[in-house]
Amino acid sequence: MLASWHCCAGGRDGSDGGYFLSYGVELEGVRGAVLVVRTDHARPLNYMGVPSKALLPADVERAIQLALARGWEPSAPGAQFQLDLPAG
Numbered sequence: 001m002l003a004s005w006h007c008c009a010g011g012r013d014g015s016d017g018g019y020f021l022s023y024g025v026e027l028e029g030v031r032g033a034v035l036v037v038r039t040d041h042a043r044p045l046n047y048m049g050v051p052s053k054a055l056l057p058a059d060v061e062r063a064i065q066l067a068l069a070r071g072w073e074p075s076a077p078g079a080q081f082q083l084d085l086p087a088g
Contacts, residue, residue: 019048023055025064027074034080035072037063 021043025035037060042050063083068074072081 019043019050021052021055023060024080025060025067025074030075031077032075033073033078035064035067035074036080036082037067038082038084040086 019042020039021041022036022038025037026032041055042048042052044052063085066085067081067083070083072083
């Protein structure tokens with residue numbers, strides 16, 4: 001599927017204090033459901049000084065494909081779709 005995506009990385013909110021890397025993905029130009037990907041990777045400049053892993057375009061592509069296979073509909077309005085990915 002050829003599409004244009006918008007991705008924004010940040011830290012998880014919650015008890016981890018923003019230690020883990022998370023990011024959101026949405027179909028550009030469409031007000032549909034946002035994909036929120038949560039990883040087990042430390043985010044850059046985390047407060048613990050733990051080395052982090054770079055977020056690569058291929059990682060985002062794999063997450064999009066997995067979310068689509070699990071039922072995410074990026075062009076349909078609705079609640080955000082959460083995808084938890086283990087470190088790897």
